[in-house]
Amino acid sequence: xxxxxxxxxxxxxxxxxxxxxxxxxxxxxxxxxxxxxxxxxxxxxxxxxxxxxxxxxxxxxxxxxxxxxxxxxxxxxxxxxxxxxxxxxxxxxxxxxxxxxxxxxxxxxxxxxxxxxxxxxxxxxxxxxxxxxxxxxxxxxxxxxxxxxxxxxxxxxxxxxxxxxxxxxxxxxxxxxxxxxxxxxxxxxxxxxxxxxxxxxxxxxxxxxxxxxxxxxxxxxxxxxxxxxxxxxxxxxxxxxxxxxxxxxxxxxxxxxxxxxxxxxxxxxxxxxxxxxxxxxxxxxxxxxxxxxxxxxxxxxxxxxxxxxxxxxxxxxxxxxxxxxxxxxxxxxxxxxxxxxxxxxxxxxxxxxxxxx
Numbered sequence: 001x002x003x004x005x006x007x008x009x010x011x012x013x014x015x016x017x018x019x020x021x022x023x024x025x026x027x028x029x030x031x032x033x034x035x036x037x038x039x040x041x042x043x044x045x046x047x048x049x050x051x052x053x054x055x056x057x058x059x060x061x062x063x064x065x066x067x068x069x070x071x072x073x074x075x076x077x078x079x080x081x082x083x084x085x086x087x088x089x090x091x092x093x094x095x096x097x098x099x100x101x102x103x104x105x106x107x108x109x110x111x112x113x114x115x116x117x118x119x120x121x122x123x124x125x126x127x128x129x130x131x132x133x134x135x136x137x138x139x140x141x142x143x144x145x146x147x148x149x150x151x152x153x154x155x156x157x158x159x160x161x162x163x164x165x166x167x168x169x170x171x172x173x174x175x176x177x178x179x180x181x182x183x184x185x186x187x188x189x190x191x192x193x194x195x196x197x198x199x200x201x202x203x204x205x206x207x208x209x210x211x212x213x214x215x216x217x218x219x220x221x222x223x224x225x226x227x228x229x230x231x232x233x234x235x236x237x238x239x240x241x242x243x244x245x246x247x248x249x250x251x252x253x254x255x256x257x258x259x260x261x262x263x264x265x266x267x268x269x270x271x272x273x274x275x276x277x278x279x280x281x282x283x284x285x286x287x288x289x290x291x292x293x294x295x296x297x298x299x300x301x302x303x304x305x306x307x308x309x310x311x312x313x314x315x316x317x318x319x320x321x322x323x324x325x326x327x328x329x330x331x332x333x334x335x336x337x338x339x340x341x342x343x344x345x346x347x348x349x350x351x352x353x354x355x356x357x
Contacts, residue, residue, distance in 0.1 A: 002295045004288070004302070005319060008053070010242045011276045013157050013211030014097050016053035019295065020315040021245075023282050023303040024056045024101035024160065024215070026069055029344040034061065034074015036083025039342025041090060046340035047308060048094035051315030053301075055096040057087070059103030059162050062147040063140065065114045066168065068105030071344055075100060075147040084154035092155070099211065100151040101160045102144055106168030107177075121172050122179040134182050140168070141194055145201040148210075158211025161198060164247045166221030169195050173231070174222030188227050192234075199240050215245040218255075218265065225257050229268050236274040244274075245303055248283040251294050270298035287325030288318045309349065312339045330357040 008016045022044070029039040040058075048055040060075040061067045067074075074080050084100070091098040107120035107129035119136070120129035132140065148159045163169040171177045172194050178185050184193050195214070202212055214235060218228040235241055246269050255265045266281060281294055282303035291302050307314050307326040317324045333356060336346045350356040 001292075002300075004291045004295060004315075008278060008301055010211060010278060011239065012242050013209050016097055016301070017095070018051070018053045018315055019291070019301040020052050020318070021054040021280060021301055021303045022047045022052045022056050022308050023305040024058050024162070025305055025309065026072075026348065027058050027341070027345040028069055028071035028348045029342040030071050030073045032071070034064075034067075034072060034076065034080055036073060036080070036087055037071075037342070039344065040073060041083075041087050043340045043342065043345060044087065045090050045094060046312040048091045048096035048098075050311070050313030051319070052096055052304075052308070053315070054099055055091045055094075056099040056101055056160060059101050059167075060147070062102050062104050062143045065109060065116070065119060066104030066106065067109055067113055068103065068167065069110075070113065075102065075150050076143065078150070081150060081154055084151065084156070088155040088157075097158075097211070098156045099158050099160055099213065100147075100156050101162050101215070102147050102151075103162040104140065104144070104168040106171045108167060120168075121177060121184065124177065131180070134184070137184050137194060141197050141201070144198045145205060148198075148202045148206055148212075152206045152210055158213065158242070159202070160213035160215055160245060161195065162215050163195055164215045164217035169198075170217070170221055170223065173227070175224065175227070176222035188230065192231055199235075203240055211242045212240070213243040213245055214241050215247055217247040217249070218268065219249070219257075225255055225260055225265075225268065229272065232269055233272040236272060236277040236279070239275050239277060241277055243278040243280060243301070244269075245280045245282065247303075248281060251281050251283040251285055251290070253283075264297070266294065266297055266299070288322055289325070291318065309336075309341070310339065329354055331355070332357045 004019045030037045060073040088098045107127035109118040118129045122131040151159045278300040280301040281299045310326045
């Protein structure tokens, strides 16, 4: 039985001291131009100090037009380097490994935020989004790689590519959303091409021990479970990434697809040959018992979202108390302030039903 407190080693980059990872969480508390704020640094630093093995930023956008929410951390320009460097140093000083999640919202970029219609693999009437030209797709790939190089330059241990939750890399992966007829559309191989090219170029242009992860979600947003499992298997067997982070919404559910019922959604991924690549999971993991349960099902690490918002020191609390579980909701603003959330983050959490009293 794997303990949540066992270290985890990787093909590349530093070992993690335990199996607890801070999930990349939208918090809307950086500056309007994407520069890191003191509130965002404080929120992340408290998690690094609270025992998380890997402290990951929120989704950081790799193009200005890829912004997905107000106050989003940016990594699309050199003006972001000073804050990112300061953050990486602080996370390391607290004894945690550091990562930036690289993101582009695609058709889900609000027009009022970016000042023009959002972009997408194909024209999309629902989101009033414009399809990218082939040249623009190539520029998008390059901007993801340049963002990874900035993270490398800033001293982060690695990056995670956000291919989940219906953002642009996931939009390319979706056969419903992606209606292209060039080399970036059609077959799964073509739809995965942007992601696979970004991985290959990061490997060739960042330092050898740069730790590279990918986040995927297997359902919703036009994704087909069989295709996501096929891609996950390829990413792990190829070995060009170091970890795969599966965002399941609920780590204990069955697949929504009728033909796949009767098994856990998690098992669709734990049964894949993963070679030397580590597999993590996120979704409704709220207690030490939940953590142990998914580890016992063959996962290598857990990503904590709500539980990490509610407890800056969830890993330390878990080590001290095997019965520890997240506090009951709702909580008040003063409680969240004590946990290191800034006012903008608390305002954002207030929009979640039943979270803030």
